[in-house]
Structure formats: structure tokens, C-alpha cells
Amino acid sequence: MTAVLAERIGRAGRPQCRTHRDAELRAWHELLASIEGDDWQRRTVCDEWDVADIAGHLIGQAEDVNSLMSFPRRYRKAKQVYPDVPRIDAHMMVQADEHRGTPPARLRTSFDEVWSRATERISTEPGLLRRVSMTFNGFRMNLGYIHDILLARDLWMHRDDVCQALGRPFDTGLYGEELVAQVMYDVIDGPWWGERPAVEVELTGAGGGTYQLGRGAPVGRAAVDAVGYMRTLSGRDNAPVVTGDPVATEAVASCRMPF
Numbered sequence: 001m002t003a004v005l006a007e008r009i010g011r012a013g014r015p016q017c018r019t020h021r022d023a024e025l026r027a028w029h030e031l032l033a034s035i036e037g038d039d040w041q042r043r044t045v046c047d048e049w050d051v052a053d054i055a056g057h058l059i060g061q062a063e064d065v066n067s068l069m070s071f072p073r074r075y076r077k078a079k080q081v082y083p084d085v086p087r088i089d090a091h092m093m094v095q096a097d098e099h100r101g102t103p104p105a106r107l108r109t110s111f112d113e114v115w116s117r118a119t120e121r122i123s124t125e126p127g128l129l130r131r132v133s134m135t136f137n138g139f140r141m142n143l144g145y146i147h148d149i150l151l152a153r154d155l156w157m158h159r160d161d162v163c164q165a166l167g168r169p170f171d172t173g174l175y176g177e178e179l180v181a182q183v184m185y186d187v188i189d190g191p192w193w194g195e196r197p198a199v200e201v202e203l204t205g206a207g208g209g210t211y212q213l214g215r216g217a218p219v220g221r222a223a224v225d226a227v228g229y230m231r232t233l234s235g236r237d238n239a240p241v242v243t244g245d246p247v248a249t250e251a252v253a254s255c256r257m258p259f
Contacts, residue, residue: 003200004047009185012178017148018123020175025115025174028058032108035166040104042165046158047238048087051165053096054158055107060095061151062111074098080205088136122147139190139218139258149182150259157234157259160227171228176207178225183233183257184211192233192257199248203229213251220245222252234259 006118012020032055040052049057071091078090078210085093102110130144141150156172156179163170172179180203187193198214203226212218222244232240235256242249 001202001210003210003218004181004184006184006211006213006236007188007215009181011100011185012149012182014123014148015144016178017152018119020146020179021119021152023173023175024152024159025112025119027159027171027217028115028155029108029112031162032111035104035162039166044161044165045231046161048093049096052102052104052107054162055111056099056102057092057096058155058158059094059099059107059110059114061154065118065121065147065151066114098126115198136258149186153179153183153259157236160231161236172207172227176226177209178232180207180242181209181211183230184213186211187213187244187255187257189235190257192255196251196255197247198244199251201229201248201252213255218248220248223247224252230259233257 013215033175035051041050043050044054046054049052049218060070060074064074075087078085078087078094081097082093088097099107101112125143125147127144130147131142132143135141140155156176158259160170184203196214197219198212198216200210200212200218200221202208202210202221202223204223205225205227207230208226224240224242227253228237228240231237232253233256240253242253
């Protein structure tokens with residue numbers, strides 16, 4: 001299969017980002033409706049979070065979209081409560097903290113309510129607001145990118161976290177391949193690939209595809225499960241099963257990026 005040059009994928013447009021986000025919200029509605037009893041307290045790969053905490057964090061993400069004061073309030077609180085944790089990570093911990101103990105029925109209804117408003121707000125927010133930028137963990141990004149790309153990605157990856165905690169298969173969804181392609185574009189569009197050589201990587205399984213990362217002639221080829229590699233890039237799994245040419249497998253396995 002011919003490798004797609006990751007740097008030429010380009011950024012998904014707002015209508016397609018809305019499609020990705022809404023598909024994930026439908027998947028989450030179904031997932032939350034299926035969780036019962038002690039499954040809410042199953043531990044996840046996310047440090048210190050159980051399944052209910054992930055739902056609380058995602059509710060907090062939507063609340064931060066819906067209210068202009070929500071994000072700065074939590075961002076200030078994060079520095080006070082978790083002074084030794086990177087600021088944006090601490091912010092997300094505060095999101096989860098503020099919803100901890102919420103009954104499951106309320107988590108379900110809150111999730112649907114806040115995200116219904118948030119996705120509509122994102123789709124109609126003015127260009128001036130979307131161009132506002134901020135720095136997280138040393139990386140500068142604008143609000144439009146956060147809302148369009150990162151929030152859908154966060155929903156998708158955390159759905160996998162919950163499925164893993166519950167021992168269920170993860171359905172990458174109708175747009176899994178497009179979400180993964182946007183990640184591969186970001187690897188090259190940002191500073192994350194760095195000085196690594198050009199390689200071809202075959203992402204196997206659901207959501208997969210074949211991409212060239214880096215510029216110039218590829219020095220080797222590697223293969224890795226698509227969802228598994230998203231977990232590696234996001235820092236969830238530091239021991240991915242990558243096969244192929246040693247120089248390519250090392251480059252692929254060692255890359256990390258904000259998720």
C-alpha cells in the first residue's frame with residue numbers, strides 16, 4: 001500500500017470536525033447507558049481515575065466550552081490544589097474532582113446536556129474567539145484547534161480507556177480512520193517528530209492506514225496497531241508492539257505528543 005505523506009493530509013474543516021465530535025457523543029451516550037453498578041469504579045489507565053472520573057472530566061471539558069469563566073476558574077484552582085502537576089493536567093484533575101461522587105444517572109444526563117450545548121457553541125463560535133491562543137505544557141495552540149480537533153480526540157481516546165477498563169472491545173467508529181489521520185498530521189505539523197528520520201508506518205487494524213512520517217526518503221518501515229499507537233503517542237503505553245526495520249521501529253515507538 002502506498003504511504004500517505006502525513007504532512008499533506010491537512011487539517012479537517014469545521015463541518016467535518018462537527019461530524020467527528022457528534023459521532024463520538026452518540027457513542028458515549030450509548031456507552032454510558034450501558035454501565036451499571038461497580039463498573040463505574042473500575043480503575044483506568046489514567047492515573048488515579050476510575051470510569052466515573054473520566055465521565056466527570058469529559059463533562060468538565062464541555063462546561064469549560066459553555067462558560068467563559070469555567071476554564072480560568074479551574075485553571076487557577078489547579079495551581080492551588082496540584083502545584084506540582086503540569087498545569088493543564090492539574091486542570092483536568094480538577095474537572096474530575098468537581099464531579100466525583102455524582103450519581104451515575106446524573107452523570108449520564110449531565111453528559112448529554114452539557115455536550116449538546118458545547119458542540120453547538122463550538123460550531124457557531126466567532127473567528128476572533130477561535131484565534132485566541134494559549135500555551136499548554138510549552139506548546140502554543142489556538143482555541144479553534146482545541147475545540148475542533150482535541151476535544152473529539154479526547155472523547156475518542158477516553159472511550160477506549162473506558163472500554164479497556166470494562167474489558168470490552170473498542171469500536172473506533174465510522175470516523176476512526178479520519179481521527180487517526182489527523183493525529184498523524186499533527187505529529188509532523190507540530191514539533192513532535194523532531195529530528196527522527198523519515199519512515200513509513202503501517203497502522204494496522206481498525207482506524208489504520210499507511211503513512212510516511214518525516215521528510216525525505218524513508219529509511220525503513222514499521223507496523224503497529226492503529227489504536228495501540230494512539231495510546232503510545234498519548235503516553236498511555238510506553239511499550240508498544242512495533243515490528244519492522246530497527247531504525248523505523250525506534251523512531252515510531254519513541255515519539256510522544258499532547259493528546
